[in-house]
Amino acid sequence: MENILLIFIITIFIATILNVFLKRYDIPTVIGYIFSGVTISYLFDLHGTSTHSLDYLAEFGIVFLMFTIGLEFSVTHLMKMKREVFLYGFLQVFVTGTLFTLLGLWLFGLESRVAIVLGYALALSSTAIVLKILNENSRIHSGYGRVTLGILLFQDLAVIPILLMISIFTSESTSVTRLLLTTLLDAAVVFLILFVFGKLFIQRFFDWVTSANSEEIFLIAVLFIVVSASYIAHLFGFTFSLGAFLAGMTIAETKYKYRIESDLVPFRDILLGVFFVTIGMQIDLDTIIHEWAVILALTAAIMLLKATIQFAVLSPFLQHRTNFKSALALFQVGEFALAVFALAYQNDLVDARTNQILIVMVILSMLITPFVLKNIATIADRFFKEPELELVMESSGFKNHIIIIGYGPIGQKVARKLKKYGICYIIIEHEMELVREGEANGERIFLANAMQRQTLEALGAKESQCIIVALENAAKIRQVCEAIMSLGKKINTIVKVRNESHAKIIEEFGINHIINASEEIAEIITKEALTCEIKHT
Secondary structure, eight states: OHHHHHHHHHHHHHHHHHHHHHHTTTOOHHHHHHHHHHHHHHHTTOTTSOOHHHHHHHHHHHHHHHHHHHHHOOHHHHHHTHIIIIIIHHHHHHHHHHHHHHHHHHTSOOOHHHHHHHHHHHTOOOHHHHHHHHHHTTOTTSHHHHHHHHHHHHHHHHHHHHHHHHHHHHOSSSOHHHHHHHHHHHHHHHHIIIIIIHHHHHHHHHHHHHTTOOHHHHHHHHHHHHHHHHHHHHHTTSOHHHHHHHHHHHHTTSTTHHHHHHHHHHHHHHHHHHHHHHHHHTOOHHHHHHHHHHHHHHHHHHHHHHHHHHHHHHTTTSOHHHHHHHHHHTOSOOHHHHHHHHHHHHTTSSOHHHHHHHHHHHHHHHHHHHHHHHTHHHHHHHHOOSOOOOOOOOSSOOOSOEEEEOOSHHHHHHHHHHHHTTOOEEEEEOOHHHHHHHHHTTOOEEEOOTTSHHHHHHTTSTTSSEEEEOOOOHHHHHHHHHHHHTTOTTSOEEEEESSHHHHHHHHTTTOSEEEEHHHHHHHHHHHHHHHHHHHHO
């Protein structure tokens, strides 16, 4: 136990030092986590040892990522993206997987069942890396971001039949027809439990939880929903992340969407860090030393082929620049391929040497991806000069509106004034009772934490006319102002403060409209006093 704790402490220390150093050169944290995994693996001679407990913990990084993505895409949004998911996604997986299968048969002389499993595994891309970076760069709703997300969602669904193929190829007793029927029945049951029954249960469940008026209890309830949905999907033979995605889509239809999204981001990012550390722990330096030429050639060939195939297949449907950028975003091999390789190795479909070469190749392609995504616009400029027709899909759809933060006495009065003048506005409130009061008054009010940058971004803070901070708590006002200014200093922000000392603190954030309540009240009292004096004379 003490040894595990020491390993954990040193891993955190190495990851922190590496990422602080790499961030100075604007290198993504993913790279730091992977190198931390390599370092800790050889430092404590963990390479080749069982890390199943850590692997399960790490997988929940992807689970929380897919849950938050599900929050962005309700059924309505998913249906708007059916072309990206079901057409582009199917074409990318089917054509790429089939061509890689044929190459495996013709060039490498692989057995047909091995060629099929490896071919379709190589067609998969990295959900964890690509979506993490697109989210960080605020490109998830851009034209190529939308296409990329749609294809990744289909790839996550495609993992199921790929894993099923391994069961079919290695099963000696169960018939193919029975396996397919069982899988279809399980899929129907999972969908029924998580989406149909879940939709009826979740809204009532969170209404009951929020009656306790406790942030801690609310967060525990969210974790319960995410983990339970993941476990139910896994119980029926599907991936943890598919269950989490369906749970996220279910909650996206409720008023709790934005509050949950902002509360879960820290958990998601920490667990994703653990996931990338475990990826680094799988790297075998001996294999790299002895097979470096094969690994480099294989990595370059696969990434080039993946990008070329996707660009060619989707060219009839997409603008060339958008197509090119989405092809570059998905040219790596993803983390689910590692799971497929592990299962194939366990079932003797591939030998130890081939398995390790494939693992290192996948990780190398994942390491290259952040640098490509960071410079994707510059790379696209070299090939396509025409402007990109971005089909932006706003998660909120709000633009040129006013955001009122807080539905207390001041917020309610401001809302009534704006409604009277016919001005478009929304309200962000963290207290459930005030949200219910706002809903009863017909307000467009969201239960969310305005102190979280993600909440403000999701509700269109950058596109708003102005933000009115109508809170009473001085500490909360400072935290909200800090979150607003982290989005950019061009956002018009109106803040009411109590006194001069409070005003000076808020001024440090660069807020351009500060209303000092004590001064305003003093001004009103003085005017009234002068009026009384005039009347008296």
